[in-house]
Amino acid sequence: MxxxxxxxxxxxxxxxxxxxxxxxxxxxxxxxxxxxxxxxxxxxxxxxxxxxxxxxxxxxxxxxxxxxxxxxxxxxxxxxxxxxxxxxxxxxxxxxxxxxxxxxxxxxxxxxxxxxxxxxxxxxxxxxxxxxxxxxxxxxxxxxxxxxxxxxxxxxxxxxxxxxxxxxxxxxxxxxxxxxxxxxxxxxxxxxxxxxxxxQSEAELQMEQELYRALDHNEFQLYYQPIIALDEERMTGFEALIRWNHPERGLVPPFEFIPLAERLPLIIPLGFWIIEEAVRQLISWEKKFIFNEPIRIGINISGNQFIHPELSDGIAVIIKEHRVNPENIVFEITESAFMADIEAANFQLLRLKSNKHPISMDDFGTGYSSLTYLQHFIVDTVKIDKSFVRWMHMDEQSEQIVRSVIGLAHNLRMKVVAEGVEEVQHLNMLRELDCDYGQGYYFSVPLDAFAAEEYMLNFYKRR
Incomplete structure (x- = not known):
């Protein structure tokens, strides 16, 4: 042709x-x-x-x-x-x-x-x-x-x-x-x-079949990585991260299965499972601990989930059924998910915001939009991608990107979370730049529910 x-x-x-x-x-x-x-x-x-x-x-x-x-x-x-x-x-x-x-x-x-x-x-x-x-x-x-x-x-x-x-x-x-x-x-x-x-390779085909089985057999598990307010080094919440307990391979890291899962219809029921499991865990912690202020759990939403027409209604059912405050359930959405379909993204954002859920733009700086699109989306928090934070104490360009994002976000009345905080130099520089929150191995690796409770004892008392 x-x-x-x-x-x-x-x-x-x-x-x-x-x-x-x-x-x-x-x-x-x-x-x-x-x-x-x-x-x-x-x-x-x-x-x-x-x-x-x-x-x-x-x-x-x-x-x-x-x-x-x-x-x-x-x-x-x-x-x-x-x-x-x-x-x-x-x-x-x-x-x-x-x-x-x-x-x-x-x-x-x-x-x-x-x-x-x-x-x-x-x-x-x-x-x-x-x-x-x-x-x-x-x-x-x-x-x-x-x-x-x-x-x-x-x-x-x-x-x-x-x-x-x-x-x-x-x-x-x-x-x-x-x-x-x-x-x-x-x-x-x-x-x-x-x-x-x-x-698809035979390995991917086998993984597709195993992922459906894993959801049916409750092989998935949530881990929780703390998010810390940098001004006082106090814990304000967690990001929920999925792991797969494979019956033969043990704990499978997300980078091995999430890219495939996000292409499959499986991501819709799996996404709702993650949301409901995180909500259940938050309720459990609220019963066990005395919080000076509410803690929040951030939940990642993939691009295919985000434009799914039943997403908002499905979330609303979970929130109502478990009687949790929607302001404590934060949805983290990547730049690429926002930009993949602007019309559907804006509609979904309005639905989630009308239901009082905070919205974070995740992995900021790695997608299509850069700084210029930030003003077009109604988000509460920007999460700076760890690829910039990791090198900011050694690379001037990374430092300038972090500085610019923090300044712009604050001018737009948004909060900022720096991902990938791994060194004390990162913490000191982010404080100097007035970054609001940090997340990374300097504070804690992702923790299972039991270990997360032990970690919270550093900040809160049991009931």
Whole structure:
């Protein structure tokens, strides 16, 4: 296929004047046009003549909107790829849409390389289809739920490619279903259709299966790292950190499984488990200790969790059920999660803030936004990434970055936590810069619940 400038039509009912997807594509050589309703999108089919259509919508809109169904039929008649860019990563929704004939998807978070390569892959794959066969009835089970649908071989292959990055298990399940129906024996597509698709290793596939089992068998455990007020060196709370007690490998550190977990639908139930477990632990400590002022627990929220439409409601149910003060449950969200989808991020922020949860921007300085975007998000605290703090006593540039972040955050009436405090020099410099809080091995390594209670005895009395 010769190089060309592809035209992308985005149908996004929530679009106002900013869109990370639009801006990312425009900055990477695509011609982009946005419409907010089906009528405008139908007119753009004639005037803009798109090569591909991205539908940015909720699951309810895709399944229940009759106007969208009519628009999609007109798109199909023209042979234009119709791609769902959803507000959820729940694979069950994608299977429902597959049954309705939607077989292209791009899952969040929308990092530049992934977004642009997926669009080019979809356009390329549509041009290497040799022919399509008639619809075939397939039946399969996924996560203990039965599915049955009629679908053509080529469309099923394209759907498998869509979800390969997020669920190797489902990809294999569908491939096996195709094989049982002899669909792979038909010469439907050229071999290069799979070129450039990211294949998971056998080790990752095994880990995916083990992660689901781990959640079912309560193999995860929370550790707690203290957060210290630097002016008086008093403890003000913890950050909750997940660990995996593998039955054979022992304690698995997060860097070995969190990157994969965050790509899987598993991250949604796992995220709610973390929140509920941290809430339970906070309540337990409140019953055991006399606190001069409330302590807070910070909980990390991944990008896929953050844009999940049921996140705020699910958190509200946990908070109400356990009768905990929402102001003591802090949600820590990385820069990249904020920037991956600005519209969804702002909506989620407003929901969490309206429910009185403090918000921290985690790992500040490592993502897309830098200092310039800080004023656009309603956050209470900025956490400076440890990569800057660790070298600030030896590297002038790191020191200037830390100084600038603290100054800007204070001007915006935000508090600052410095991560990676490991040396007394770090502590002294951060105090000189009026940093509010510190976290790191200088104060304590992450502790299990029992060890965290012992640590608290340095600051608080038991009841």
């Amino acid at each position: 010769p190089d060309k400038t592809f035209s992308v039509l985005i149908l996004d009912p929530a679009f106002s004047n900013k869109s990370v997807i639009r801006d990312t594509l425009a900055d990477n050589g695509f011609k982009v046009h946005v419409e907010t309703n089906e009528g405008g999108a139908s007119a753009a089919l004639e005037n803009f003549k798109p090569d591909i259509i991205l539908c940015r919508a909720s699951s309810q809109m895709i399944t229940d909107n009759n106007l969208l169904c009519d628009f999609r039929k007109r798109v199909d008649e023209r042979g234009i790829p119709f791609v769902v860019v959803p507000t959820t990563t729940d694979i069950n929704y994608f299977l429902q849409w597959l049954g309705q004939g939607i077989y292209h998807s791009i899952m969040p978070p929308f990092e530049t390389e992934y977004l642009t390569s997926r669009i080019r892959d979809i356009l390329k794959h549509d041009h290497v289809i040799i022919r399509d066969g008639p619809p075939v009835s397939i039946n399969f089970n996924y996560r203990d739920l039965p599915y049955s649908m009629n679908i053509t071989p080529a469309k099923l292959v394209q759907f498998i490619i869509s979800i390969l990055h997020n669920s190797m298990n489902l990809s294999l399940t569908l491939s096996e279903a195709m094989q049982k129906r002899n669909m792979l024996a038909q010469r439907i597509f050229k071999p290069e259709i799979f070129g450039g698709v990211r294949h």
